[in-house]
Amino acid sequence: MYTEINKVGEIMRKRVMWIDIARGIAMLSMIVGHSLFQYTFSGVGRYIYAVHMPLFFILSGYLYREKTYEKELKGAAKNLLLPYFATSLVMIAVFFVAQLKSPWLVQNYPASFDDLLSAVFYGIGVGSKVPFPTYVYPIGALWFLMAMMIALQIFNLIIVLTKGMTNKRFVRLFVISIFAVLGKITASVWLLPLSFNAALFALVFLYVGYLMREENVLEHISHIMVIVGLLAWIIAASNQMFQLAMVEAPDALLSVIGAVGGTLVVVKFSQWIAKVGTVAKMLGRVGQFSIIVLCFHNVDLTFSMVPTMIMSSSFTQNVILKIVIINLYRLIIPVLALVLIPRIPGVRSLYLNRQYPFLKRKPDLVVKKKTN
Template structure:
């Protein structure tokens, strides 16, 4: 197993915290703060994937993606479907049923982050929630690997950039022209190719180690993206696609550089450093736990209502604190449960079969 890079785990940890905060802004959902968060909180994961990407044969990449992305997606969907069914038949304020069981199953199969109406079918497919990201990255990894294969065939690395830009443009065209979201968030996967390529070029150019001017440019691009409007990658929508892509790459790069400095600073506070890195190391588990809390549990609303009498900002901050505490408990509990942990952390805890063909962890 490759040695982990500390600052990359910190960047992932920051990205997950931004996702949690972005989903818990309440009355500030359409604020400037929200625009700043949405400009980078999902793109940063695609940029990091591009930074770490290495070309693989198709058998290897399918095996990796099935274990690391598809397996936790299926497990999380199954758990949510069961919990939703329980809530439908045993109403209580702690587990909330929002849709019927068959609608939840269709949502899991379709894999998008926002409700979408399928034309000519009089059918609405409900959102599966934030784990749309897992299936979008599944498709995105395959697309970027294909770009490398094509570039190798024509012996031109420039083709990776050209293909990534073309796919990104196609993603925005599909998102704007087709009035429904394609299954498995395909438009988002197409748009993500620009972020993969951005991460790849950052590594190839060794920008992380170069002049402090580049992070300043990154901050400026991030700010311009937020200023021009929202970027909702789950639907493929951006108020300004050009600046949304540049801002996503620039903001991600800024977070990467910041994380390198944070690693040095926090080395003197090892408990804090370890906690942030743990969020990054287990970011996939954090996402799955967060979507269960977001889609199924009613605790955040109860917490918010308890503090709204003080002020909206206090209630919002406390709700964010609750959500972070919830996923922290998930990070503590799930890795300690044999068999269950293998669905979410298969790399660390793969399924194994003994000679009696009995499943063990």
């Protein structure tokens, strides 16, 4: 019996490791995707955007467990909204520092403090598309936290309401497909607040991950599945650019197929990497603290002038070399945050509330009955 328990524990540790590695790969890919400049819509950009954000939703669906509405909302508030607004406060602080005319920081972006507040509370990742005469600044990569929060609430509601149905898989697929289509169609004329469009479309990826867990797919990815997944990824990325933040893809079905195929490839690669000591540890740490990397990359992405200074410099005319240097620079602030924040009491609870809650749970009291 103890041998079986140890084996189960070992499997779970390996599972967690490859999930963290896959998240780490996706997060580093996101940083690269944000630092390609004129090559954003190139082949490299299309391959990255085809899978890096969908992978997070697929893995979240894979790890999903049914909860009460209250528990799901409470968990999302602590683990997604808390870092969202904590980072927003950091961005507000940097915004005011930038007004001191620092050459290292973007000035007058957003144009005013009110515009920055609007960006925080509207919560979209790209320039506004709204049916009224105003402009809402994007909050940047933080859109993902809002979209994940909304998507998990809707997804949990669907799972709970349909759990007693005999044909629940079909009903869930039908309802989620309707929501995804609504998210896609609406995004063409109006990017709704809180990245609602992306959240509706991302329900598809959550459900894919959920089904993969039910069928134990990711634990047993065959070589044939990797080949088919790679082909799907190649076909999707070769034919279109998929941007989940604005739900923009000429062929939505192809974007889903490509994202699922790419996820299979990345996960299989992550499972292989998990066996390679130091590399696995580094990527696993990035994945484990991916929310910190995301948040502080967003601060750098929004306000740093360094990438623009590198691109405009004359030390070399090789644009690709400049982009490589920019990508190396883009790692500095997220990595520093990754190292420091887990070590700072209070601050770490804002970003890693699951591991470091503000209030520790009281241990259950075991009352022993006296025996006569």
